[in-house]
Amino acid sequence: MPxxxxxxxxxxxxxxxQAVDIVHFPRPRxxxxxxxxxxxxxxxxxxxxxxxxxxxxxxDHLGNIPAEGTLLPPGxxxxxxxxxxxxLGLSPVPGMVSLYCWGGIAGxxxxxxxxxxxxAMPMNQASNQRD
Numbered sequence: 001m002p003x004x005x006x007x008x009x010x011x012x013x014x015x016x017x018q019a020v021d022i023v024h025f026p027r028p029r030x031x032x033x034x035x036x037x038x039x040x041x042x043x044x045x046x047x048x049x050x051x052x053x054x055x056x057x058x059x060d061h062l063g064n065i066p067a068e069g070t071l072l073p074p075g076x077x078x079x080x081x082x083x084x085x086x087x088l089g090l091s092p093v094p095g096m097v098s099l100y101c102w103g104g105i106a107g108x109x110x111x112x113x114x115x116x117x118x119x120a121m122p123m124n125q126a127s128n129q130r131d
Contacts, residue, residue, distance in 0.1 A: 030110070030121060031119070031121055034110055034112055034119045034121065035119055036048055036049065037049075037054055037057075037058070037112055038112050038114055038117065038118075038119050040054045040055070040114075041053060041054045056080070057079055057080040057081065057082070058079045058080075058082060058084060058098075058100045058112075058114075059079055059084065060077025060078065060079060060084045060086050061077070061078060061079060061080065062077040062078050063077070073090075073091045073092065073093060074087075074090040074091055074092075075087040075088070075089070075090030075091040076091060079100060081102065082100040082101060082102050083100065083101050083102055084098075084099075084100045085097050085098065085099040085100070085101075095111070095113070096113060096115050096116070098113070098114055098115050099111055099112065099113045099114075099115075100112055106124075107124040108121075108122070108123055108124060109121075109122055109124075110122075
């Protein structure tokens with residue numbers, strides 16, 4: 001699970017049986033953007049987006065419009081570029097109301113949980129692992 005430390009690098013802990021390896025690399029731009037969203041528009045002390053803009057982007061804009069198909073899991077709505085968790089107990093994926101996320105076609109995904117001050121960006125690459 002990726003995490004941020006005080007040295008300004010992104011840390012990924014990979015485990016295999018009992019052996020654990022820590023890989024360090026500079027944070028990619030996507031992680032910077034997600035941290036900015038998590039901080040309601042601020043990154044490293046610089047305001048890049050207004051907090052109300054981030055709130056608007058991460059709010060459900062579907063309301064009562066039904067989401068058909070498999071694009072959105074149950075218990076989610078859609079913001080401006082994100083699936084937004086709207087209800088507890090409906091989705092097969094754990095999470096809290098206010099969590100927002102999106103995934104790529106090859107299994108990569110990200111989520112931001114502002115209530116827990118958490119950002120995750122799993123980098124799975126498997127076309128059969130969408131969702």
